[in-house]
Amino acid sequence: LAPLANGIFAGTSSTWPGKSLSRKKINLNQPVLTADFEASPIFDETGTVNGIFAICNQSLKTTEPVSSKNRSGLTRLSDSERIAVAPVKKLLDLVSILDTSLEFIGMMDTEGNAQYANPTALKTLGWDSYEGRNIWDATFPEDRGMIEDIIDECLSKGFLSTEIRFRNAKTNQPFWLKWNLSVNCDPVTGEVIGLSSVSQNVTELRRMQRSLIESEARFRNILAQSPLPIALTRGKDVVIESINEPMLYFMGKGGQNVIGKKMLEVLPELQHQAVLKIVGTVLETGEVFQGTEVPVQLVMDGELQQFYFNLTYSPLIEDGAITGVLHSAYDVTHQVEARMKIEENEAELKRRVEERTQELM
Structure with a gap:
């Protein structure tokens, strides 16, 4: 190899057209294989030869073991041989990297x-x-x-x-x-x-992206058609990503575009109420919250009014991380007010009965 490599670097030879060379082996008791080489110089930016590109095709022919040995029975390369072979080794390493790459x-x-x-x-x-x-x-x-x-x-x-x-x-x-x-x-x-x-x-990545888009489209379609008020928010700032018209109606924002806005921008009256704290807890713990007759004050027609909702807050988990909360609500204000009225009437009736009993005694 050394004379041929030296020829390439000296510029006296530009190729090794099908040379049959004996490849030295570490174990000299084994036959030496013969290989055919084809090589050409590699130039740097200045036009100087700084490497060799070689293609080696192993032949089935063998030769007798090399007899030149040192005391340990191993063949040693001279300094000039090592210098000549080093660029070839680097190039072969590069080819090996290319051939084994998953790119x-x-x-x-x-x-x-x-x-x-x-x-x-x-x-x-x-x-x-x-x-x-x-x-x-x-x-x-x-x-x-x-x-x-x-x-x-x-x-x-x-x-x-x-x-x-x-x-x-x-x-x-x-x-x-x-x-x-x-x-x-x-x-x-x-x-x-x-x-x-x-x-x-990126075929699989695109397939996953397409599936995600289709899933999101199905979700938005279901959300839009659901008679139950539903909204999807993201992050600790409770940013509205999706919301249907029934939820907008309950919020007093029917027909408005609130996508991408923080919940507090849309409903600043929630600032000191329990519901947003509950959403934060769901984000932190990943536990579903279900509450019945939860009191919520909302501004309607310019006035702060009392409402009662059955609420469900479910964590949205993606790749093992909680990224959002799915809100669903059912307005039970009329039922609660009716029950409270009945309870008031019953309490008033009980009070009058007790008063009348005291008078008769």
């Missing part, structure tokens, strides 16, 4: 022809190999114009990140990428030679 990693030329795809990308694309493949093999026909625009914008800006769908060749099913696209330039001439991508598959 979607690929490269293509300016015409869209695939130049590299790591195993994750190949599996996602449904390709057995990237050779002979083109980006349009993974594109739905109706998306081609949009992807062409994305590539043009990336070539203009140097980098672009967007969510885009592609097609699995084997299943014809779509998958979504957080497509991080960057321009590759020739280190010597600065000419654009292609595009590379290190991207994340």
Whole structure:
């Protein structure tokens, strides 16, 4: 390896076309395997060779064990050999990282022809190999114009990140990428030679987001159609996120838009009442509160009036955290007032009976 590596760095050789080399093994009692190498130099920004890109294909041929040993029976590389091999090792380490990455990693030329795809990308694309493949093999026909625009914008800006769908060749099913696209330039001439991508598959994330949106839509539909007053608030500030018309009516805010407002902005009269403290307790403990005939004072027609509600406050738990409270209320003011009137009448009747009894005695 050392002479060939030195040749690359000295500029006397630009490739190793199919050289058959004996690979030294630590255990010299084992046969030495033969491998075919193809390599090309890697240039830095100044045009200096600072690395080697090598592809090694192991052959089935073997040779006899290497006889040059030190006292321990192990073969040692010279200092010059270690210096020559170090860049190759770094590059092989990089290739190993790319091949084992769970990220979607690929490269293509300016015409869209695939130049590299790591195993994750190949599996996602449904390709057995990237050779002979083109980006349009993974594109739905109706998306081609949009992807062409994305590539043009990336070539203009140097980098672009967007969510885009592609097609699995084997299943014809779509998958979504957080497509991080960057321009590759020739280190010597600065000419654009292609595009590379290190991207994340966000198909499952988008599915979850879609399910969440659909669930929220169903919830809002149920809430809007429910005859029972319902509201959903978020956080310690009790910010109204959803509310139906019956609840607005009970609050004396029928037809008003209160979404995104704090409950105290809408009903400042609740400042020193028990109901908001109860909501805070539900947020802290995660325990459902159910109360009957809870007294609440609300401003109606410009006057502070007494009402009674059967209330339920249920915690909204997302990813293990309490993020909001679902409010439901049922106005029982008339029933409470009627019962209180009956109780007053009964108390008055009892008082009069007792007075009359005292008179007769």
